[in-house]
Amino acid sequence: MNEATEKFGLIRLDPADNVAVATKTLARGEEIELGGHTLVVAQDIPAGHKIAVGGAQVGESIVKYGQPIGLVTNEIRPGDHVHTQNLTDHHVVSDDLSEINPPPSPERISRTFEGFRRPDGRVGTRNYVAVVSTVNCSATVCHQVVSRFTQERMQRWPNVDGVFAVTHTTGCALEYNGLKHRMLGRVLAGYAKHPNVGGCLIVGLGCEQTTGGYLQQHHGVVSLHAPDGTQLTRDGGIPMLTMQTEGGTRQTIEKADALLEQVLDRANQFERETVDASHLSLAVECGGSDGYSGLTANPAVGVVSDRVVACGGLSVISETTELYGAEQLLVRRSRSKEVAKKLLDRIEWWKEYVGRYGGQIDNNPSVGNKAGGLTTITEKSLGAVSKSGGTALEAVFEYGEKMDAHGLVVMDSPGFDPASVTGKVAGGANLVMFTTGRGSCYGCKPTPVIKIATNTNLYHRMREDMDLNAGAVLEGRDLQSVGDEFFEFALRVASGQQTCSEMQGFGDHEFVPWTVGPTV
Incomplete structure (x- = not known):
């Protein structure tokens, strides 16, 4: 400044x-x-x-x-x-790739946290058990199953953070293995196989398009082994129930209750151990942004992003519609022309997609954004992209795609916060840092969300919802030192310290998968 x-x-x-x-x-x-x-x-x-x-x-x-x-x-x-x-706004997307000049890789730093090591080599920051609905028709059954596992009952499994339901509004009346079907399948499989999930049960109706068999065949949903290598079922798959086969809702709930006890017994075998911070997969997000977002919280999170990358971990930024206007900053930092072109291709896709419905991508700033001082999408995006720090852009992933990379990456997503975070968590993010200037109360299961206020007034006004205060930057604190403090807090959360949303039990209804295509 x-x-x-x-x-x-x-x-x-x-x-x-x-x-x-x-x-x-x-x-x-x-x-x-x-x-x-x-x-x-x-x-x-x-x-x-x-x-x-x-x-x-x-x-x-x-x-x-x-x-x-x-x-x-x-x-x-x-x-x-x-x-x-x-x-x-008057932004024009340029396809000029001549200025690509990725920064050198940061000097490696060595840090650790206490995480749950999984048999596939990934590491969780939490140890949940998920009950996944393949279709909306089984959503209520999933929630009723979860409701049986009260805090008192869960004391039997002290190493498990909880049982949560993954439910949604679709799963049928869509083209088999078409775009919408594939997007939903990626996200459901990403949650079922997430490093923060130590066990899973899948529940369907039985006649839907998105069956458990579809998730096995097309999205690699297989057994989550316990640390001792044992499998829950003889065929090696995650236990799957269908209401039509089990004889209806009550019978399915009773069967699921018994199966979940076995899943919990095995998930409880996982214990925290010291692991390298290279296992961090940090999702950076902003919502309810204001005129301070690009001055305080977002660049402070950018410092955290750079620290995670320097540790050998992954940092992912999304909300493609809120990169529009600042995309050239990421293009210049791209590791290759192929990476840069993929980012520009996604922006062009969004322009065509929004235009198909008579809209414009530069209409993104919300009523709340404008009330907070943001005027154009370019202004908003320039502030938003500062969450990415200053390292090279290594890859661009499709929505919900498994992020098999290290360093800074982009995931294509809409600007709607719950949908954006859902995609990044499905891709493997095991920690979320979420900046807000107007005030967000977002929580997520299975991934903890650290919420950061852009200004001190918000931090005190919504104290039970804000984990960190970036308003200190406006009061004279050095941005780098604030970001360093945020990184230390992130390591503590990764090691099990609860966030504000976790202390209040939020995250049961924030699973919002984005899908593109007709319901037929």
């Missing part, structure tokens, strides 16, 4: 910027010293919003983060409030 004045409540992020961000509400007529000049506030400006530090004519660019964020639609004078009344 090149110019920051706590006393006067302004931050200008880059010398090239012709706007600054208000760190407090500014009153009309207030005089502010910035860069040796006196700036008179022309209108009341809410905290987190932009104020013009220089004039700009219609058609000229407004610059923030040292990058254009949109074009002026009405003349702007110094001291004016810069927002939707005088600024619009």
Whole structure:
């Protein structure tokens, strides 16, 4: 941050910027010293919003983060409030790959955490048992099965964090092994085989498209062995029940209850042990963003991302519609032209997909985003991409795809937080860091979610929901040191320390798989 004045409540992020961000509400007529000049506030400006530090004519660019964020639609004078009344997005995606220049790999650092080592070599930060519904028709049965495993009953299995249901709204009336079917199958299989899941039971109706057999045949759902190598069933598969075969709902629930006790006995054999931090798969997410997100919480999480990559782990950023406008920053950091092209191809797909329904990708900023000071998708994306830190982009994955890589990667997803996180968890993320400026209450099972407030006011106002406060950056703390503290907190959570959402028991209804295609 090149110019920051706590006393006067302004931050200008880059010398090239012709706007600054208000760190407090500014009153009309207030005089502010910035860069040796006196700036008179022309209108009341809410905290987190932009104020013009220089004039700009219609058609000229407004610059923030040292990058254009949109074009002026009405003349702007110094001291004016810069927002939707005088600024619009004007981003054009470039397919120029000539500037690709990936940064060198960071110096390796050695850290550890206490995790659950799985027979396939992956490591969990939690040890859950999942009850997976193949179709919406079995969703209620799955929830009723889970409800039987109360806290009191679960005391029999002290090494298991809990039993949770994976239910959804589809699973049938779709083209067999078509795009929608494959996307759903990837996500269901990703949860069933997740490193944070020590055991699983699959429940279906029996006549749906997404049967347990489909998950076995097309998505490799096989037995999760106990540490001693034993298998729960003689055929080596995850136990699967169908309500039609078992004789209805009550019989299925009773059979599932008995089977889950066996699954829990085996999951309980897993114990935490010291493992290398290279086993971390960090998902970075932002939701309910505001004008501070790109100043405080997102770049602080970027520091954590760089630390995880330096440990040999994986960091994944998604929400493709919120990379639009800042995609060239990732293109330049791509390991190869093939990686860069895959990212650009996904953005082009989104433009066509949204346009098919009469929409535009640059309409992404929500009502809450705009109330918090974000005006254009380019501005929002420039702040969002800072969660990725500064390491090279190693790969681009499709939604819910298993992320068999190390380093920084992108997963294609929509900007809707529950759907975005669901995809990354299905891909193997065993830890989530979630920044918010307006206030999110998101939780997830089986992966713990660390929620980070962009400002101190939010941190105190929603204290039971916020794990960390990035508002300290606005109060003079060094961004690097704040990010380092966040990394240490992430290691403690990976080792079993509960997050706010875990302490409140959230995460049972946030499984929201994104699927593309018709219901027929």
